[in-house]
Amino acid sequence: VSQPAPHLHQGPTTRGTMLAVAACLAPAAAWGVLVQGPGALAMLATAVGASLASELAIGLAAWRRCTLADGSALLTGLLVGLSLPVYAPLFVAAAAAVFAVAVVKLSFGGLGRNWMNPALGGRLFVTFSWPALLAARPRPAGGWLQASAGMADGSLLGASGQLGLVTTLLLALGGAYLLARRIAAWEVPAAFVAAFALTVWVLGGLPAGDGPFRGDLPAALATGGFALAALFMATDPVTSPKGRAARLVFGAGCGLLCFLLRVYGRRAEAPFLAVPLMNMLVPLLERLPARRGRW
Amino acid sequence: MRAAPTFSRGGVRPPERKLPAASLPIRKACVPAEVLLPLRQHAGAPAACLVSAGQSVAEGQPIGRARAPLAADVHASIPGVVRQVREIRLPDGTASPAVLIALEGEFSRTGRGRRPQDWRQLSRDQLLQRLEAAGVVDPDGVPAAARLRKTRRAGLLVVNGVESEPYLSCGERVLVEKAAQVLAGAAIAASILGAGRVLVGIEASKPDALRAAAEAAEAAKAACAFDFEVSALQGRYPLEEEALLVRSLAGRRSGSRTGERGLAVLEVGTLLAVCEAVTLEQPQIERVVTVAGEAVRHPGNLKARLGTPVSALLEECGLLRAPARVIAGGPMRGFALEGMDTPLTKGMKGILALSRREILPAARTACIGCGRCGEACPWGLRPDELYKWLEHGETAEALQRGLEACSECGCCAFVCPARIPLVQGLAAGKKRGAA
Numbered sequence: 001v002s003q004p005a006p007h008l009h010q011g012p013t014t015r016g017t018m019l020a021v022a023a024c025l026a027p028a029a030a031w032g033v034l035v036q037g038p039g040a041l042a043m044l045a046t047a048v049g050a051s052l053a054s055e056l057a058i059g060l061a062a063w064r065r066c067t068l069a070d071g072s073a074l075l076t077g078l079l080v081g082l083s084l085p086v087y088a089p090l091f092v093a094a095a096a097a098v099f100a101v102a103v104v105k106l107s108f109g110g111l112g113r114n115w116m117n118p119a120l121g122g123r124l125f126v127t128f129s130w131p132a133l134l135a136a137r138p139r140p141a142g143g144w145l146q147a148s149a150g151m152a153d154g155s156l157l158g159a160s161g162q163l164g165l166v167t168t169l170l171l172a173l174g175g176a177y178l179l180a181r182r183i184a185a186w187e188v189p190a191a192f193v194a195a196f197a198l199t200v201w202v203l204g205g206l207p208a209g210d211g212p213f214r215g216d217l218p219a220a221l222a223t224g225g226f227a228l229a230a231l232f233m234a235t236d237p238v239t240s241p242k243g244r245a246a247r248l249v250f251g252a253g254c255g256l257l258c259f260l261l262r263v264y265g266r267r268a269e270a271p272f273l274a275v276p277l278m279n280m281l282v283p284l285l286e287r288l289p290a291r292r293g294r295w
Numbered sequence: 296m297r298a299a300p301t302f303s304r305g306g307v308r309p310p311e312r313k314l315p316a317a318s319l320p321i322r323k324a325c326v327p328a329e330v331l332l333p334l335r336q337h338a339g340a341p342a343a344c345l346v347s348a349g350q351s352v353a354e355g356q357p358i359g360r361a362r363a364p365l366a367a368d369v370h371a372s373i374p375g376v377v378r379q380v381r382e383i384r385l386p387d388g389t390a391s392p393a394v395l396i397a398l399e400g401e402f403s404r405t406g407r408g409r410r411p412q413d414w415r416q417l418s419r420d421q422l423l424q425r426l427e428a429a430g431v432v433d434p435d436g437v438p439a440a441a442r443l444r445k446t447r448r449a450g451l452l453v454v455n456g457v458e459s460e461p462y463l464s465c466g467e468r469v470l471v472e473k474a475a476q477v478l479a480g481a482a483i484a485a486s487i488l489g490a491g492r493v494l495v496g497i498e499a500s501k502p503d504a505l506r507a508a509a510e511a512a513e514a515a516k517a518a519c520a521f522d523f524e525v526s527a528l529q530g531r532y533p534l535e536e537e538a539l540l541v542r543s544l545a546g547r548r549s550g551s552r553t554g555e556r557g558l559a560v561l562e563v564g565t566l567l568a569v570c571e572a573v574t575l576e577q578p579q580i581e582r583v584v585t586v587a588g589e590a591v592r593h594p595g596n597l598k599a600r601l602g603t604p605v606s607a608l609l610e611e612c613g614l615l616r617a618p619a620r621v622i623a624g625g626p627m628r629g630f631a632l633e634g635m636d637t638p639l640t641k642g643m644k645g646i647l648a649l650s651r652r653e654i655l656p657a658a659r660t661a662c663i664g665c666g667r668c669g670e671a672c673p674w675g676l677r678p679d680e681l682y683k684w685l686e687h688g689e690t691a692e693a694l695q696r697g698l699e700a701c702s703e704c705g706c707c708a709f710v711c712p713a714r715i716p717l718v719q720g721l722a723a724g725k726k727r728g729a730a
Contacts, residue, residue, distance in 0.1 A: 006705035014660040112661035242666030
C-alpha cells in the first residue's frame with residue numbers, strides 16, 4: 001500500500017511534543033537541583049530511570065514493542081521527580097514512577113488511553129501510601145548555592161522566597177513557550193490561574209479570620225508546584241478535554257479545587273490533587289458542546 | 296476587482312513552495328514516443344474502447360466512448376498505432392482499461408492554426424454537444440457537460456481560480472497567460488447554464504493572475520452580457536473546496552458540493568478546455584501540469600500530451616536524485632506513485648518529486664488527544680472521534696456525527712502529531728456507510 005495523503009505535515013510530532021515539554025521543564029529542574037543539592041538530583045534520576053525501565057519492560061513483555069521513543073515515559077519520570085519532596089526516600093520516587101507508568105498509563109493501554117495524568121497518578125499513590133515520609137518538614141536547603149532557602153512544599157521546585165521566585169519564573173518561561181507554540185492549550189492554564197487567584201484573593205483570608213479580599217495572593221501563586229501543575233500537568237493533552245468551553249471549565253475546576261484543598265484542606269500538594277480530580281470529569285466535559293459531534 | 300473574506304472555521308496554512316514554477320512561463324513538453332491513455336479519466340464507469348491493437352489512429356481521434364453517467368470520451372493524444380489495450384492501475388489504486396499508442400504518422404491538428412469560431416452562433420445543445428465530443432472533464436472527475444447540464448436554470452457560475460495546495464501553479468499560469476480564453480470558456484459555460492453572473496475567485500497572493508483575470512473580465516464584459524466579477528480571496532487551504540469557495544465568494548451558506556443550489560463551479564483549466572472545445576473543436580488531449588519538488592532540477596509548468604508517462608515528464612525537468620516520494624496531484628490530496636510509468640491524465644494538476652526533507656516522515660503513535668484535527672477541520676467535525684468510532688466498526692455512529700460532511704481535504708492528518716492516517720480511515724468509513 002502506498003503512503004496516504006497528505007504528504008506534508010505541520011506542527012510537532014508526538015515525540016516532538018513530549019520532548020518540548022521536557023525541555024521546557026529542564027531549566028527549572030536544573031535550578032531546583034542547584035538550590036536543593038545532590039539529593040534532588042538523585043531523586044530526579046531515580047524517578048526518570050524507574051519510569052523508563054518500567055515502560056521498556058512492560059512494553060516488551062506485553063506488546064513486544066519498545067515505546068521509549070515517543071518520549072512520554074521520560075516526561076512522566078521528570079514530572080514525578082519534580083513533584084515529590086526532596087527529602088523523601090528514593091524508593092518512594094521509584095514507586096511513584098513505576099505506578100505512574102505501569103498502572104496509570106500502560107494498564108489502560110498505553111499512551112493516549114490513560115484517563116489520569118500518569119505522573120499525578122503516581123504522586124497520588126505515594127501521597128496516600130507513605131504519608132509520614134512525605135509529610136512537610138522544614139529543612140534548610142543544602143544546595144550548591146550555599147543559600148538557605150525556606151521550603152514552601154518541600155519539592156524540588158518548592159523553595160520559597162527569592163530562590164523560589166526564580167523557579168516559578170523559569171517554569172513560567174517554559175510554559176509560555178509551550179503556549180506560544182500551541183503545544184499546550186492556553187485555555188487550561190488561563191482558567192486555572194484565574195480561578196485559583198480569584199478564589200484565594202476573595203476567600204483566602206477567611207480561615208485566618210481576615211475577612212474577604214485579604215488572601216495572600218503572591219505566596220499562593222509563586223510556589224513552583226502550582227506553576228508545574230497549571231502549565232505542565234493540567235495541559236497534558238491526553239487527560240484534558242478538547243474544545244474551548246470544555247477546556248475553560250476544566251481549568252477553572254482545577255483552580256477551584258486547588259483553592260479548597262490548599263486553604264481549607266491545608267495540603268501543600270493541593271495542585272497535584274486538584275488536577276487528577278478534574279481528570280475524572282473530562283469525559284463529561286467533552287460532552288459540553290451543544291451540537292452533536294461538533295465543537 | 297473586490298476583496299472577499301475567506302471561510303471562517305478550520306483550514307490550514309501549509310508552506311506555499313510555488314516558486315520558481317509559478318513565475319516561469321508554461322513550457323511545451325516533448326511529444327512522447329508512446330502514450331498510455333486510461334479509458335477512465337472521469338468519475339463514472341470507463342469509456343467503451345473504440346479501437347483494437349494494430350489499428351492506426353489520428354491525433355484527436357476518439358478511442359473511448361462515454362456510455363455511463365459521469366463518463367467522458369477519451370481521444371488519442373498523438374497520432375500512431377494502437378499497440379495494446381490493457382488493464383492498468385491508476386494512481387488512486389483503482390483499475391482501468393488503457394490504450395497504449397506508439398507515435399507514428401502525421402499530426403493532423405498540432406501546428407495547423409485554426410480560426411476560432413464565434414460560439415454565440417451556437418445553440419445550447421450544440422455547445423453541450425461540443426463539450427461532450429471533446430471529453431472535457433473537471434479535475435474532480437465530473438465531465439463539464441454533465442456539470443453544466445445538471446444545473447439547469449442556475450443563476451451563477453463560479454470560476455475556481457484557487458490553488459491553495461503547495462507547489463501547484465498550473466491554474467495560476469493558465470490564468471496569467473490565457474485569461475482571455477479562460478473567461479471566454481466561462482462565458483460559454485454561463486450561457487449554457489443561463490447564468491447572468493460569473494464570479495471569479497483567485498487568491499490575493501497571486502497578483503499577476505488577478506490582474507490578468509480583471510483585464511480579461513473587462514474585455515469580456517464589453518463583448519457579452521454577463522456580469523463578471525473578479526474577487527481577491529484571502530485564502531488558506533482548502534479554499535478550492537467548492538462549498539468553501541462559494542461561501543467565500545457569494546456569501547451564502549451553500550453547502551452543496553454537487554451544485555444543486557442553482558450554481559456551478561468550474562476550475563480554470565477546465566474552462567480553457569471548454570473554450571478550445573467550443574471555438575476550435577479541440578478535444579481535451581493536453582493539459583498544463585506542474586512538475587516540482589526538491590528532487591527536480593528545473594521545476595515548471597508543462598503543457599503535455601495526456602498519456603505521457605510521469606517518468607518522461609520528470610526526466611524532461613531533470614531529476615536530481617532519487618526522490619523520496621513521487622506524487623500525482625497536489626501534496627495534500629495527491630497519490631504517492633509506485634510505478635513511474637503512470638500516465639498523465641485529465642485531472643492531474645501536479646507531478647511532484649519530493650525529497651525526504653520535504654516530507655519529514657515520522658513514526659505513527661497512538662492518538663494523544665490534542666484536538667488539533669478538530670481545530671483544522673473546515674467542516675467542524677471531530678476527525679479523531681470519527682476515526683475511533685470507525686476503528687471499532689461503529690459506522691452508523693460515525694455517520695450520525697457528521698462523517699458524510701468529510702471532504703477528505705486532509706487538514707486533520709496534516710496537523711496530526713501522531714501521524715494517524717485520518718483521511719484514509721474516514722474515507723473508508725464513508726465508503727462503508729454508502730454501501
